[in-house]
Amino acid sequence: MEKIASFQVDHDTLKKGMYISRIDGDIITYDLRFKVPNAGDYLDNAAIHTFEHLFATYVRNTAFSDKIIYFGPMGCRTGFYFITRGLPHETAIDLTRKALQFVLDFEGTIPGSARSECGNYLNHDLVGAQREAGIYLDVMRQVTPASLRY
Structure with missing residues (x-):
């Protein structure tokens, strides 16, 4: 079997940041790398879960909602994949920053966190999600379209 593209990235040199993981026509997969791989510091499952709910809700409620394909965590717990269609890199960066600020400022009931809406509704951590969003x-303040390459 061929090794997929994300397994060809040297995780020993990868740093925190936002990267283009792959481009398939007008679909772009961004690697939002929150943690340095294999450094012993990983995202907590409950914080990941809450962050996913908030970030996905925010981006799907913007003027760019029809350009959002997917947002979800990496199994290694070092970040997230953000998949867009036809969205310029500058817009994806700005949208990511705004979504992070939304998570930081969020108060109240986490969207989609009721038992009938979520398969693990008790596993949420707003404080943890906000801590990771702030870090x-x-x-993200340093990310530019030119810095998106691995």
């Missing part, structure tokens, strides 16, 4: 927002 990653500092990383």
Whole structure:
């Protein structure tokens, strides 16, 4: 079997940041790398879950909702994949920053966190999601379209 593209990235040199993981026509998969791989510091499952609910809800409620394909966590718990269609890199960066600020400022009931809406509704951590959003927002301040390459 062929090795998929994401397994060909040297995870020993990968740093926190936002990267283009792959481009398939007008579909772009971004690697939102919150943690340095294999460094012993990983995202907590409950914080990941809450962050996913909030980020996905935010981006799907913007003027770009029809350009959002998917947002979800990496199994290694070092970040997320953000998949867009026909969205310029500058817009994806800006949207990511705005979604992070939304997570940081969020108060109230987590969207989609009722038992009837979620398969693991008790596994949420808003404080943890906000902590990670704040750390990653500092990383995102340095991201430009030119820095999106691995």
